[in-house]
Amino acid sequence: MKTHSKKRIEIMIESPLLGRITETLDAHGVTGYTVLPALAGRGEDGAWHRDGVIGRAGSLVMVISIIDADRVQSVLEPLFKLVKGQIGIVTVSDVEVIRPDRF
Amino acid sequence: MKTHSKKRIEIMIESPLLGRITETLDAHGVTGYTVLPALAGRGEDGAWHRDGVIGRAGSLVMVISIIDADRVQSVLEPLFKLVKGQIGIVTVSDVEVIRPDRF
Amino acid sequence: MKTHSKKRIEIMIESPLLGRITETLDAHGVTGYTVLPALAGRGEDGAWHRDGVIGRAGSLVMVISIIDADRVQSVLEPLFKLVKGQIGIVTVSDVEVIRPDRF
Amino acid sequence: MQNVFDLAAANLLAPTVLFFALGILASVLRSDLTIPEAVAKGISLYLMMSIGFKGGAAVSSQGVDTTMFLALIAGAVLSGVIPFVAFGLLRATTGLPQIDAAAVAAHYGSISIVTFLAATQALEWSGIGSEGYMVAVAAAMETPAIAAALILASNGARRFDGNTMREVLLNGSIVVLVGAFFIGVITGEEGLESIAPFIVAPFTGVLCLFLLDMGLIAGRGLKEGRNHLTWPLILFGLYMPLVGAAFGAIASMLVGLSVGGTCLMITLCASASYIAVPAALRLALPEARPAIYLPLSLGVTFPFNLTIGIPLYLAIATFLH
Amino acid sequence: MQNVFDLAAANLLAPTVLFFALGILASVLRSDLTIPEAVAKGISLYLMMSIGFKGGAAVSSQGVDTTMFLALIAGAVLSGVIPFVAFGLLRATTGLPQIDAAAVAAHYGSISIVTFLAATQALEWSGIGSEGYMVAVAAAMETPAIAAALILASNGARRFDGNTMREVLLNGSIVVLVGAFFIGVITGEEGLESIAPFIVAPFTGVLCLFLLDMGLIAGRGLKEGRNHLTWPLILFGLYMPLVGAAFGAIASMLVGLSVGGTCLMITLCASASYIAVPAALRLALPEARPAIYLPLSLGVTFPFNLTIGIPLYLAIATFLH
Amino acid sequence: MQNVFDLAAANLLAPTVLFFALGILASVLRSDLTIPEAVAKGISLYLMMSIGFKGGAAVSSQGVDTTMFLALIAGAVLSGVIPFVAFGLLRATTGLPQIDAAAVAAHYGSISIVTFLAATQALEWSGIGSEGYMVAVAAAMETPAIAAALILASNGARRFDGNTMREVLLNGSIVVLVGAFFIGVITGEEGLESIAPFIVAPFTGVLCLFLLDMGLIAGRGLKEGRNHLTWPLILFGLYMPLVGAAFGAIASMLVGLSVGGTCLMITLCASASYIAVPAALRLALPEARPAIYLPLSLGVTFPFNLTIGIPLYLAIATFLH
């Protein structure tokens, strides 16, 4: 089964910002994304834990988007602008997919 | 510490299909997998969100399985057959593990 | 936008051990990590499912940490020592990040 | 007639209906209000347990008669028959492709438990009793519609494997509903008394919270589905309940149900599934588009039944006796 | 005077306060006790629904008068004014940078619903009634403080976009609180009766569970924040409620609230937000450090209000009438 | 004798036991019924809070005497001694390796709170009172068994570090149980009254839901564990409760407990842990296989105690007085 190279963008971002991240992805022609909940974490700004917390501040979600390599640069720029002043990190890695036209 | 190359299969699939995916993995000699919950997402067919929903329709889970590179082709074929008509995507990437015989 | 190569360590570990894993990461100068909940899984020791379970035994969480390639070896050693006798697996993969100094 | 309007007005201003409206409103205003999935599931389990147990306890004191078996059979048959009617109407008026029409039809043959709960509440407020076994009838009506839809989707060819059918029959909601029903039958009034402070007293309040959630989901569904919901489809979502209601009314008369039982039977026939059937169709009929059947059932038919339908069905049931 | 001490002592030994203390203790001892996020959110929804509905039902029987509008206006104005006072005090005494000071100030202009709930409980135990519309005043006080903080942070330049303001105004908690309030107004005592076994009877018990959770979070926040909380800041967290209380007392007198209403208004002014404002500031003022404002509001001011503040505010309200 | 059978029959048809059976059945039929993790945890917290508080309030009105301290000491000692007996029996009859035998033994020295709850219910239905401090005895019995198991696993060498022991002692369930107990002692009957509509009235109903979940988990455990559960092990899971019961009965007589207290003490000794001990052993004794101890405790011993054990222990306690 032939597979095709794509990029996987993984964004860990504080929850209140999720809406802006997905709006940015939508605006830059990304074909889709999936959001995973996170439970806890630690970074420069200290540790956090989801349990018992009611508000959305102080917790993270993880957004995964599979996109075409050609699109990475144009998406990364606005994403980084968004994440820069906030709590969050963006990583990019290589993946193989089966239906290249979907991304 | 020496590490060994394996493959990481990541399957995002609508929840009602989870049972069939794991049955397929079991049937093709995969040594293990882990299922992560997803919270929300968007694709060609529109957006979805897990909150408040009771039924399993209309939400996704993510299945991760570390397998030997030799096995990828034989697993990918039936997986793709299953996912094709449904809501879901399959990606493959490279990872390093410590105990190669486990996968 | 220039990106820089880092390593992504992914640890699937039984929940009761989470505290020891994060202590180990802290002790070895890792700059951060994020913990994701897992829902279900199967391995050599059988299958498990999170639903309905009260205690922490018998379920897994996933820890993701982006670290510098130079640090991988020194972190992997103690991590592996910890995971060896327990239920869990550790994988390492390549990722690109934007702010290299953060990891 | 006056009575019907009074009833409808009173119904529209019941806390349950108002909380549903609040949910829709919050969703339309794009508030970030959500009920966590786990809480929604927990509440749903609670409602199933409560309604099942109460029905069973009622049966244990009312006793079992042939009407019960007739009602069960009537329910199962209607669940299998109504999809054929719905399918015919859909093909004639909406231009939906065969597969999608079959999928939508399945929803209208099957039932919505929350609509049933709301009807039970309306009966209670009106001081009208009903047969305890109607919850068993509700359970019996969940599945046959799916089999009918699979036949419709494939021109009569068999499409469904036993495994999928088992999954549908044993879905969590039905198991709790039927299980609690039998526990109610076994432990009777005494059992009910021991857990009444949990399953009876707070029931209406919990239902309000649940309907708030339903409003949120329905509003979200309408937003997602607005591109797929044509006017003929929306109309179908409004008149199909009445078609189902007619079947239910006739069956109730034939079986010989009480006023309350008739109202509930009509409500079951008029209501459309949005939990069990969608999940089953993703397995058995994946080509059918959820973006059509979910908003139609949840965003059009459910609100119609909750606000206008139930008082109307109660009026019909009263008129028929 | 004796009375105040009696009240304070009784308050300290109320189950609610003791469960809060248990949460702090568990957190300090590093127990793994946690309340799942979904459960905490569900309980929070329940409390909003309950307090909103009860307030609305009270209004429906008490009727609407000009005092209500005056109270709403007073609340909104105070929410916008108090941040300026807080900001001045912070800049003068703590050496916080402008942005952080503005962020902290926003919390003290806005309100904490749990503190409000605890005050309602204290009134109930003392057999003192209050104006049902005070929950609407609470809702009106959530947002203006944020706008004030944005002005403070940017020396008067406009920083906030309408989108963020919409998100703040329509956050889930407010929507449920205000929505339930209106449903209470519409359905009145009759509606309240139908759901009282859910929203009235178990209320105090549920509040205990919620305060256990608050204790756990406050304890965790204090541990995380101990490096950022200087003594001047901690002192601010203790005297600022009293400053807010003074504003609240004066406003209550001007508006003409009852003893109970005065106590609640003082409590609102004295309390500091820890849900709505932090989330809004992550969007509108991301440079401000949560590690400062969260522990201060949740770990210092909230416990102060819960234990000493509320009996004191009740004593002040009684004294003023 | 007749009485015992009557009691056992009545017990088997209690809603609690039937909901447990429903859970097992659903699991065996491979229904997709599940209770969300967050809901199960929330219910578990509720039960701990309720039982702890009620016990504490009872102590506050019954007063404290030396019997209480004797009972606490007896419980702690038995929790440490029973594992040695269990270990000997396991090694003699089942061929389990040393580590696994020690792990299983730890479960039988420690206790199951749900079994304790079910026994409390049985007492209530029989109109028999009991010592409020028995919940404190339950808490005291959770941990010593783990220390004993670590000694057994390593031929007497010290294996456990203080950190693990702290984690075990301060696990969330114990903290809530003991904390609520003390709050109950402090606030007494008055405190209980204020939260009774939450922690007393709905208790039995919530317990039913919890036992439904236990049934689901037990059924799943049995399926997973069927390859590891040999007949000698299953037999051990059935007679070991009786051995524990004998110890409990003797201790109760020596300490001088009432009928109710004796029944509860016997139940504690007869029950096997499935929350605290498994989690602790994953840290302290990771080589021991959960696939053995979990199904044995949850799938064999727990159902035995719930159905046959508790009526039997109550009969024994009655006989001894």
Ligand SMILES: Nc1ncnc2c1ncn2[C@@H]1O[C@H](COP(=O)(O)O)[C@@H](O)[C@H]1O
């Ligand atoms: N190196 C890392 N690997 C994985 N997650 C991280 C890393 N650094 C930070 N995070 C996550 O991002 C959050 C915020 O990071 P920070 O802004 O550094 O406090 C942390 O709480 C973690 O959840």
Ligand SMILES: Nc1ncnc2c1ncn2[C@@H]1O[C@H](COP(=O)(O)O)[C@@H](O)[C@H]1O
């Ligand atoms: N490019 C993508 N990257 C990550 N997740 C995706 C992507 N496309 C689709 N998904 C996920 O798969 C679901 C179904 O996709 P679709 O079938 O395109 O509607 C979406 O709701 C997302 O959760």
Ligand SMILES: Nc1ncnc2c1ncn2[C@@H]1O[C@H](COP(=O)(O)O)[C@@H](O)[C@H]1O
């Ligand atoms: N090959 C694999 N890929 C992904 N997850 C795995 C794999 N093997 C094991 N796991 C996870 O690790 C847990 C324990 O594995 P084991 O120790 O093999 O039973 C399983 O229940 C899975 O959740």
Ligand code: NA
């Ligand atoms: Na129907």
Ligand code: NA
């Ligand atoms: Na304030």
Ligand code: NA
């Ligand atoms: Na025991």
